[in-house]
Amino acid sequence: MNPASRIRRILPPLVFGVAFLLLWEGVVKGFDLKPYFLAAPSKIFEQFFKNFVRIWEATSVSGTNALVGLIAGTVFGVVMSFALSRYRFLGELVTPLAIALNAIPIFVLVAVLNNMYSITSEIPRRIMVSLVVYFIVLVNVAKGLTQVQSTHVELMKSYAASDFAILRKVRVPNAVPYLFTALKIAAPVSVITAFVSEYFGGAQNGLGSRITSNIANSKNAAAWAYVLGACLLGLTFYAVSIVLESAASRGGVASKTNNNK
Amino acid sequence: MNRFARRAAYRTSMFVLSIVLVVALWEMYKVVGPQDGGKLFGAGVLPRSNDTAMPHVWTMLSRYGRPEVRGSDKRVWVVVLAGAWFSFRLAIVGFLLGSSIGVGLSVVMSRFRIVERGLLPYLVVSQTVPLIALAPLVALWGGKLHIFGFEWPRWFSAAVLGAFLSFFPIAVGTLRGLASAPAAAVELMESYAASWKQILLKLRFPSAIPYMVPAFKLGASGSVVGVVVAEISTGLKGGIGRLIIEYAREATADPAKVFTAVFGAAALGLTMAGVIAISDVYLMRNRPKETTS
Amino acid sequence: MSAVQVTGASKIFNQGTPKQVDALIDVNLTVEPGEFVSLIGPSGCGKSTLLRLIANLLEPTTGSVMVNGKSASQSRLDQDYGMAFQQAGLFDWRTVAKNIELPLELKGWDKDKRAARAREMLELVKLPEFAEMYPWQLSGGMQQRIAIARALAAHPPLLLMDEPFGALDEMTREYMQGELLRICAETSTTVVFVTHSIPEAVYLSNRVVVMSPRPGRITDLINVNLGAKRTEDTRAAADFFTGITAVREALRGTHADHANAGAVRGVEDR
Secondary structure (H helix, E strand, C coil), rough: CCCHHHHHHHHHHHHHHHHHHHHHHHHHHHCCCCCCCCCCCCHHHHHHCHHHHHHHHHHHHHHHHHHHHHHHHHHHHHHHHHHHHHHHHHHHHHCCCHHHHHHHHHHHHHHHHHHCCCCCCCCHHHHHHHHHHHHHHHHHHHHHCCCCCHHHCCCCCCCCCHHHHHHHHHHHHHHHHHCCCCHHHHHHHHHHHHHHHHHHHHCCCHHHHHHHHHHHHCCCCHHHHHHHHHHEEEEEEEHHHHHHHHHHHCCCCCCCCCCCC | CHHHHHHHHHHHHHHHHHHHHHHHHHHHHHHCCCCCCCCECCCCEECCCCCCCCCCCCHHHHCCCCCCCCCCCHHHHHHHHHHHHHHHHHHHHHHHHHHHHHHHHHHHHHHHHHHHHHHHHHHHCCCCCCHHHHHHHHHCCCCCCCCCCCCCCHHHHHHHHHHHHHHHHHHHHHHHHHHCCHHHHHHHHHHHCHHHHHHHHHHHHHHHHHHHHHHHHHHHHHHHHHHHHHHHHHHCCCHHHHHHHHHCCCCCCHHHHHHHHHHHHHHHHHHHHHHHHHHHHHHHCCCCCCCCC | CCCCEEEEEEEEEECCCCCCCCEEEEEEEEECCCEEEECCCCCCCCCCHHHHHCCCCCCCCCCEEEEEEEHHHHHHHCCCCECCCCCCCCCCCCCHHHHHHHHHHHHHCHHHHHHHHHHHHHHHCCEEEEEEEHHHHCCHHHHHHHHHHHHHHCCCCCEECCCCCCCCHHHHHHHHHHHHHHHHHHHHHHHEEEECCCCHHHHCEEEEEEEECCCCCCEEEECCCCCCCCCCCCCHHHHHHHHHHHHHHHHHHHHHHHHHHHHCCCCCCC
């Protein structure tokens, strides 16, 4: 992309973003809004840097939960997807369940999970994230393993290739882009789920708990600073998933979308 | 039975079967799992399988029929249903608010390309960021804010969160749909000297419907999530979220009760999805049927 | 008053930049009312561009375009012409009848008059029983007939067509050509027709306008002497083959021209 069109791409969002921040600052200062309503961006940044260490700690706790859940969910999802591609009946069984789970606010299960573990454990949150990630990865990778071009399978069969060989040489390579599509969806979702899970009680070291406690203590600007931390965490996870995807594709097809329409 | 009914029946029976399997796994773990939890490869990942931590499924279901609190005459299922209905109404309000703003904004973006270029990156990025973090902050506006004589009731914050979460996917999907009208069709409309508004109403919106339908699905589930999280982080009275939190606190004494509220929340989500699915069928009623995989 | 009067018209894209494209240079064309005129030429000769200048979907860089005695833009606003493309371009979400009503709706016709006119047009293209069906339920040829019905719904004096039969198979194509002539005779419509097919141009037209690319321009005007009434037998007539040969030679002449000029930039086919 030549420099001129790159500028053309970046300039409008940049201008909008800066204008929005200025407007926000202006409205808060101009109308003298109370902090419980809106905190000014300048105060938020101030609080962010003041509390940076504590924000970092809380972010690590939530981030670790998200990461552990992301990895566990991906591993289990991939393993199970192989089973689904081998035994089609399992797919028939799992798909309606996955569709239904998509519609419900599944994180409420944390309330149940908290009861099944000790009160200081971070395990319930990690299990919650794993569960959510598991279904995302499962549905996408299973699709990648089963929806291969029939001509490829026919070719392999004409070589008298075994099912396992077809799996290795056709299905798995076909499924790799689907895995990265799933990761791009699952990465930010893992952060959100880890975060929301903290509202249900249990250990209080993560970002979610910090935000509520700051609000309870009327430190609203600080609460906003933690919100900023959460947003940065989510963005980082998403960015990493994109980097992983481009590293894996190396100029090939980047990712296949599940829903084109 | 025609083909459509047969497929629906098949899918439903598969769904029921998968639920049965989950229940079976639950009960099996209760039999074989450690009563006080345990370690697997050194990590405390195995949950406690005693009746306090993991009540039997039968206990959960029967809990619906018994009174909510000792001495009260309100049965649990009545309370849970009321809570779910409360949250459902909020989710609908949130969805309607979010979708009208989302569709409105996408029309503006379709009309003024500069707005699209400036805002679209933020819309796309916002779907990766935990906006739900703002829930407790928005909740504070309840009861304290007066805009032009409109007093902000506490429940409205939950609806606003729902609107917030449903707005983004709807705006992005609608914009994509509006842009999907084929160039030849736009040229045809221009040859009729049609105004921009006529082209929008008679060509772009109908072309956008197949894109808006999945966006509405995402928006609907987003609205439910937003409302429930708002209720949970603020303890909004009357909603299913608060019931979940309350019952969770009593879980050591009354383990089955929290499950009743959790199932209620699940029912809420499914009902919302069902409502959207019905409007989906209506909106796509005259379109050529796409082959489903 | 001629139906179409193009005088000294040019269309240059990206003028002054390295990406300049001379789609049309100094085009002069007069079409009399009731005439059927075909534009034919190799890719990039500007025939579709010329059609769009007449339709006022493009503005000429120089020169003027008059339609029905008015400027092209006024004609478009007055809906003095109907247009049909290679893709029938019917709206999937409207019934066949509602598709035909579209230009009438935009002009603010009232409901009953619209419905009556749509019925009339369906009779004209011989598809009255399909009024309440949806376009995707119809074959390609039938969709094109509906597109023609839509183009003529407001009874415009002029019909502009951009390779409307290009996507159809040969048998359907020949049938559609016959139908188009019948319809235009019944409605006394002037037609400007863009095509790639030499037999099609000769069969349908009173005059064939031969164009060539780089830069896009008119190189020949060939009168076709097949008489007013054309039937299936016309396709076997000696005059038909004479006409085809004349057009082919005119095209070949232009072909040799630009083959010798050497290949440079491609010209947009618009």
